[in-house]
Amino acid sequence: MEVKIPHLTPTPQQRILTPPKRIRFPPNKPTFKKIVTVPTSSPSNSSIQIHLPLRRPQHKPIQKTHKNSNDCKPSNRSTVSDVLGLLDCLKIPVSLDLYTSFIDECTKSGDPLLAIELHNHIKTSCLRPSLSIFNRLLLMYVSCNLIGYARELFDKMTVRSSCTWAVMVAGYFENGDYGEVIDLFLEMRCSERAKVDGDMDDIVASAIVVCVLKACAKTVNVELGKQVHAWVVKMGYGENLVFSGCLMSFYGKAGCLEGSDQVFDQVPYRNKVIWTTKIVNHCYEEQFDEAFDVFKQMGREGVKKNSYTFSSVLKACASMRDGRCCGQQIHANVVKLGLELNEHVQCGLVNMYGKGGLIKDAQKVFKICGNNRNVACWNAMLTGYIQQGFGIEAFRIICDMKAAGLQPQESLLNEVRFICGSTLIENTKRRLYDLYQL
Incomplete structure (x- = not known):
């Protein structure tokens, strides 16, 4: 665009003979023109009028970045560590309620490093944790897959409740150590300091019985399963549906239908x-x-x-x-x-x-x-x-599973390879070999 700028002190002859000077601006698509008056110090002409193009401002759209909501949030470990560090710097003692909140948060997150750090911080404090805090620590270690740390804490506990034994039994069962589950149950029954029969509620007892019976089924320990059955009846849970279902499942996996039918007949509802x-x-x-x-x-x-x-x-x-x-x-x-x-x-x-x-x-x-x-x-x-014997159809199913991102069983692939040995479907056999590199 062009802007006409007149002389500051023009004479009449200059107005007629001298063409105005033009200043060229880079091309742009202005939408309007506006006259801007610029004051000067000249007595003959107090102001200069300049025709300036008005350009529409170019607004760049804000690009929205879709971030995961969890990316903006600090991790549980950093949050708890920062709070503990801040309290240590301010020399503010941590209360048991705050420790309980931290333990529950670590149990949900399953962070093993935070679990160890938090327990060490409790050890250095002047507080004496109660049995409830110790049980929460055990559950925290089990949730963080630190069964070794949980067992170390468990062995140091002089007082244990039914929840203590239930957490350890469930922890070893989830870890696949069925022999340790059985050993813990026998230790619980024989230990004089573990007075668990009186304070055991239905939920805790069912957790222990379910894990022990499944461990007995895994190890084919029928005799111990029968002892667990006797203990359940002694505890007054013989007609409980949860215990009855667990006992029937154990007897069925152990191949003892007589025991399963006996439990079935004793259930009133x-x-x-x-x-x-x-x-x-x-x-x-x-x-x-x-x-x-x-x-x-x-x-x-x-x-x-x-x-x-x-x-x-x-x-x-x-x-x-x-x-x-x-x-x-x-x-x-x-x-x-x-x-x-x-x-x-x-x-x-x-x-x-x-x-x-x-x-x-x-x-x-x-x-x-x-x-x-x-x-x-x-x-x-x-x-x-x-x-x-539908080899072609079987091959089509395998191709469809491959397209869906699924993997058939290896034994089934071997069966398809076997039935594809006929000369009528030799091409199918080759395609199957190329597909799964059999």
Whole structure:
């Protein structure tokens, strides 16, 4: 654009003969022109008028950065450490309530470094932690996967409660050390200083019993499981549904249906968990007809069934030699109750129809699953194709799983490789080798 600037003291001749000087500005797209008056010190002309272009200000849009909300927040470790450091600098003693809050925060975060730092800070303080604080410290160490530090603190405790033993038993069970779970339970029962029977509530007792019974099942220690059963009855929990379900599950995994039936008969009120556990136990022993009879008896009792009940009885129907008549009855009940979209039930239906040779029915259920298919449902459909000798269809399922980012079982891949040995599907075999580098 151009701006005309006249002379400061022009003469009449200059106004006529002398062209005005022009100052060139870089090109821009002004929207308006404005006359700006600039005062001067000349007596003949007190001001100069300059035509200046008005340019529209260019506003750059603010780029919004999508940051994770957790990035703006300091970590639990830095927060607690900073607070402890600030209190130390100000020489302000930390109260037990504040320590309790810090321990709970560390338990939720699961930070092992903060757990060690916090416990060391408590040791250097002049406070004497109570039994409740020690139990919270044990739970903190267990939550941070520091079972060694928890055991060291546990051995130094002169006074222990039922919660103390429950935390340690649960910690060793979560760590997979089933032998230590059993040893702790025996030590709890034999220790004179651990008077835990009187102050043990239902929640604590159930936590200990569940872990110990599962450890007995893992180590096939049937005799200790029976002792735990006797202890449960002695404690007055013989008719408790939680304990009864755990005992029945233990006896079923141990292959002792007599003990499971004994517990089942002693329960005055049987809910769906008790009935379903009885069905599962018969499936363990391959008593599939008996499992289906229990399911029918459960219906006559008017007990409401859930998805786990149907998925358990479908496993029995998959192995029954009745032409899948029982399985079709179960399928009708599933549709009636609106559970046909449950992933566990769908997997059981696909497995049942696939093993029975009803591939079309299995395909219908598999298509109904849609995007809700889990890995178990894919493997169930793949197993059905393999058992019925559908090599091409099995290969297509593997390709679809590959496209969905899923990995089939290695044993199923070996089965597909075996059935692809025919010359009719040699190309399929080669593509399968290229896909999974078999």
